Amino acid sequence: MIPGFITQNSPALLIMVPLIAAFLCPFIGKISAAARNIWAVGAMALTSAIAFLLAFDVYSAGTRVYVFGASAINLAVPLDSGGIPIRIIFTVDAMSALMQIIAATVGFAVILYSVSSERSHSGIESYYTLYLLMIAGVMGMVSTGDLFNFFVFLEILSISSAALIAYRIDKGTAVEAALKYFVLSTIGAMVILIAIGIYYGEYNALNIAVIASRMQFTLLDQIALVLVMAALAMKCGSVPMHFWTPDAYSMAPASITAMLVVASQASLYGLFRVLFTLYNVTMNAATVGWIIITLGVLSMVIGVTMAIPQKDVKRLMAYHAVSQTGYMLLGVGVGLAVLGNQSLMDAFGYMAMEGGIFHIVNHAMYKGLLFLTAGAIFLRIGTRNLNKMGGLGHNMKYTMIFFIIGALAIAGIPPFNGFASKLMIYESVFAFNPILSIIAMVVSILTLASFVKVFHSIFMGPKLPEYENVKEAPAPMLIGMAILACIVIAFGLFPQQVVDTLIVPAAHALVNQGAYISAVLGGA
Amino acid sequence: MDIFTTLSTGSGYWNPLAWLGGFLVITVIVWLIWSRGEKSYKKGTAQTAPYLSGNAEPAKGDVHIRAGNLYWGYTEALKGYYSRIVPIHTGILNDYVMWYLGVTALLIIVVVIFA
Numbered sequence: 001m002i003p004g005f006i007t008q009n010s011p012a013l014l015i016m017v018p019l020i021a022a023f024l025c026p027f028i029g030k031i032s033a034a035a036r037n038i039w040a041v042g043a044m045a046l047t048s049a050i051a052f053l054l055a056f057d058v059y060s061a062g063t064r065v066y067v068f069g070a071s072a073i074n075l076a077v078p079l080d081s082g083g084i085p086i087r088i089i090f091t092v093d094a095m096s097a098l099m100q101i102i103a104a105t106v107g108f109a110v111i112l113y114s115v116s117s118e119r120s121h122s123g124i125e126s127y128y129t130l131y132l133l134m135i136a137g138v139m140g141m142v143s144t145g146d147l148f149n150f151f152v153f154l155e156i157l158s159i160s161s162a163a164l165i166a167y168r169i170d171k172g173t174a175v176e177a178a179l180k181y182f183v184l185s186t187i188g189a190m191v192i193l194i195a196i197g198i199y200y201g202e203y204n205a206l207n208i209a210v211i212a213s214r215m216q217f218t219l220l221d222q223i224a225l226v227l228v229m230a231a232l233a234m235k236c237g238s239v240p241m242h243f244w245t246p247d248a249y250s251m252a253p254a255s256i257t258a259m260l261v262v263a264s265q266a267s268l269y270g271l272f273r274v275l276f277t278l279y280n281v282t283m284n285a286a287t288v289g290w291i292i293i294t295l296g297v298l299s300m301v302i303g304v305t306m307a308i309p310q311k312d313v314k315r316l317m318a319y320h321a322v323s324q325t326g327y328m329l330l331g332v333g334v335g336l337a338v339l340g341n342q343s344l345m346d347a348f349g350y351m352a353m354e355g356g357i358f359h360i361v362n363h364a365m366y367k368g369l370l371f372l373t374a375g376a377i378f379l380r381i382g383t384r385n386l387n388k389m390g391g392l393g394h395n396m397k398y399t400m401i402f403f404i405i406g407a408l409a410i411a412g413i414p415p416f417n418g419f420a421s422k423l424m425i426y427e428s429v430f431a432f433n434p435i436l437s438i439i440a441m442v443v444s445i446l447t448l449a450s451f452v453k454v455f456h457s458i459f460m461g462p463k464l465p466e467y468e469n470v471k472e473a474p475a476p477m478l479i480g481m482a483i484l485a486c487i488v489i490a491f492g493l494f495p496q497q498v499v500d501t502l503i504v505p506a507a508h509a510l511v512n513q514g515a516y517i518s519a520v521l522g523g524a
Numbered sequence: 525m526d527i528f529t530t531l532s533t534g535s536g537y538w539n540p541l542a543w544l545g546g547f548l549v550i551t552v553i554v555w556l557i558w559s560r561g562e563k564s565y566k567k568g569t570a571q572t573a574p575y576l577s578g579n580a581e582p583a584k585g586d587v588h589i590r591a592g593n594l595y596w597g598y599t600e601a602l603k604g605y606y607s608r609i610v611p612i613h614t615g616i617l618n619d620y621v622m623w624y625l626g627v628t629a630l631l632i633i634v635v636v637i638f639a
Contacts, residue, residue: 180617187621191628222635230628241627243613243620287638291631302609309599309606311591351534386591391584415540415547420531427533453594461588493540496529 002053008073010054011066011090014100014139017047022132029125037115040128044111047135051104055097059505063093063519065145076209076520085207091145091520094505098357099142099269101502102364105487106262107135113372113480114255116473117379127167133160134259141266145520147196148206150270151189154235157263158185165252165260177251181244188231195224195231208278209520212513217282225283228274229291235267238329239298242322246306249318250384254375255480257314258368261321265360268325272332272510280513281340289337296329297436300443308450312384313374316454317367320410323443324363330440331356331425334432339511348431353507354499355424361502362417362491366409369484373403376473376481377458386457393459395470400459402481407455409488411448417488420495 006013021043029036058064065074068088076085092100111131118124137157144150162185166178200206202221203214215221234241245264249257275288303323310316335353338344376399377392378384393400409416412423422444430437472478491498509515530539565571574581581587599606 180620183617184620184624187624217639219636219639222639223632226628226631226635230624230631234624234627240612241620241624243615243623246613247615284635284638287635291634305602305605306609306613308595309610348534355533388590390588390590414538415543420538420540423531423536423538424533427535431535449595449598453591456589456594457591462584464585464588465583466585493544494529495538495540496531499531500529 006050007053007057009066010050010057011064011092011143012068013050014047014054014143015136017043017050018132018136018139021047022129022136025129025132026125029128033124036125036128040132041111041115043132044108044135047132047139048104048108051100051139054092055101058092058094058097059501063091063509063516065520066090066092076522084205085210085520088149089145089207089520090143091209091516092143093509093516093519094502095269095273095357095507095509096142098361098502098506099266100139102265102361103135103138103142103262106258106364106368106484107138109368109480109483110255110258110372111480112483113258113375113477114253116476117255117375118253121168123167127164130160130164130167131256131259134164134256134263137161138259138263138266142269145208146206147199147208147211151193151196154192154267154270155189157266158182158189161185161248161256161260161263164256165248167253167256168251170251174251177244177247181248184234184244188234191227191231195227198224198227207520208273209517212278212280213517213521215279215282217279221279222283225274225279225288229271229288232267232271232274233295233329236264236271237299237322237325238295239302239322239326242299242303245322246310246315246318249321249371250312250314254314254371254378257318257371257375261367261371262364264321264325265364268328268360275336276339276510277513277516280511285339286337289333289335289339292329292333292336293436296326296331296333297439298326299323299329300326300440304443304446304450308446308453311386313377313386313389313454313458314371314384316386316450317370317374320370320447320450321363321367323447324359324367324410326443327359327422327425327440328356328363330429330436331359334429334436335507335511338432345511348428350504350507350511351424351428352432353510354503355421355428357506357510358421358424358495358499358503359418361498362409362421362488365484365487365491366406366416366418369402369481369488370406370410372477372481372484373399373406376477379473379477380470381467386454389458390461390467391459391463392467392470394463395467396459396472398478399473399481402478402485403455403459405485405488407451409492411451412444413448415489415492417491417495420492420499424499 028039067076137153140153162178162182166175168174198220199211203211237245300323303319307316307319331352335349338349409418412419426437530537
């Protein structure tokens with residue numbers, strides 16, 4: 001049985017465990033490398049277990065409100081506070097829980113992988129410390145019900161991510177990529193802080209539920225909306241603000257790149273949270289919806305077309321990550337564009353949103369898997385240059401199988417998970433605007449073409465003399481890849497179960513602004 | 525929960541297990557055809573060596589078609605597009621910031637006008 005205090009305090013533990021583990025990691029590292037590895041993997045396993053526990057609780061009992069320092073953990077509005085939630089509040093609804101599940105799953109697979117992939121590098125204590133801080137940042141971003149804390153967790157995530165992008169140094173190129181990411185992230189975060197200042201000045205509150213309940217959509221609100229929207233769209237790698245993505249994704253260690261995908265999705269979550277929960281129908285949803293759709297289409301098309309001629313395998317995959325983000329923006333953007341019209345929402349709006357949200361989950365799994373396979377290849381042959389690769393399928397059979405699974409999933413080939421979410425997007429978006437759907441299908445075909453090239457370049461052909469003695473990736477790396485590959489297959493074979501259990505509640509939690517507000521403010 | 529539930533997409537349906545069943549049937553048929561093929565094939569003999577009009581077989585590294593030689597026609601056909609889109613990706617941080625600020629400014633105009 002799980003002790004009651006763990007279940008009750010799971011939102012706080014979700015942040016506390018990785019934070020404490022992160023800061024103790026350098027000290028544990030002084031004992032031995034094995035103790036440090038066990039500590040880091042154990043902390044991540046515990047964080048994942050708490051995330052699943054909290055998610056189970058949220059999916060079965062509804063939104064969890066956790067108030068730090070209150071006499072009762074769900075006392076958001078004390079009687080003597082004048083109707084304002086004065087403490088730090090975490091509001092975990094189905095959408096937040098879904099994002100926690102994603103971060104917990106990918107985070108655990110990645111840390112297992114890291115045990116082998118980073119073994120030969122120095123400064124591993126720092127690596128694990130920063131990695132666990134990254135996990136705390138993501139978990140905080142998707143859990144908090146407070147805009148200022150969202151900014152704080154965004155900063156924790158950005159700083160730790162930038163340090164990890166620069167981790168390999170790589171004659172300065174990794175540091176340059178990290179600098180670009182860091183400067184853009186800092187500017188974006190500062191802009192978000194200005195927007196938060198606008199909300200605070202107008203509504204005298206930082207809590208999302210309070211601001212949402214008072215939202216007037218004044219000129220200042222419109223400006224604040226754009227400031228937050230542009231910053232988070234840039235952070236999630238949306239075209240034409242995607243330029244940092246190929247630089248950062250390609251230069252970070254592969255394990256970190258897989259987590260950067262999740263970090264980008266946390267920003268995407270923030271974007272959707274602001275649009276649906278903070279503004280909802282008070283804004284001109286059709287206009288903002290079309291903005292999101294336009295960003296989505298640009299991301300899909302430019303992402304995939306830029307991917308095809310790339311020679312660096314991770315840079316190529318990074319452009320595909322941009323392209324896949326476009327699908328999520330397209331699906332959720334269509335839902336946003338018809339938000340005020342209940343009949344259109346019922347006809348295709350919810351389905352488009354569910355497709356977009358399902359694609360977030362699927363993308364985290366298969367893109368994480370693909371980056372991990374790229375890391376395994378780099379570990380064994382020491383290059384990311386596709387022109388120098390070939391014939392590795394002879395020696396790296398398991399890695400090749402995992403790559404095939406990831407590649408078929410991202411290209412939307414049945415029966416893998418990417419197909420299910422893309423099908424939902426195609427059909428629902430077709431009802432909204434057939435041209436958008438056709439563009440999405442063409443992008444999928446180009447994605448397939450691109451990954452056929454990558455597969456041929458890396459794995460096919462005769463065994464090359466320079467790679468005659470290449471070995472398969474170490475077992476922990478294969479286990480990390482296997483976890484994600486199994487999820488890709490399982491979600492592809494049983495998509496309706498995933499949609500019914502995880503996705504539909506998340507989409508409805510996002511759309512239902514009133515439920516979010518009443519969960520926090522109750523009858524206050 | 526029924527694991528055989530079909531995914532409903534609003535206007536269509538998708539059942540991966542039915543698809544998998546069909547895939548397995550086709551695989552069995554393909555295997556049956558393959559198993560009735562030529563039995564005298566011997567791996568590692570002259571039967572499996574490539575015949576290049578009597579010329580010697582090139583080194584293994586030269587036979588493999590590298591990534592740079594793939595989709596040459598595609599990139600050539602879309603040269604006009606790529607000649608515009610690739611130079612935008614300068615790799616210069618100042619440009620990244622300018623794009624970000626430019627998009628923000630454009631979005632403010634759009635959102636405020638259509639508010």
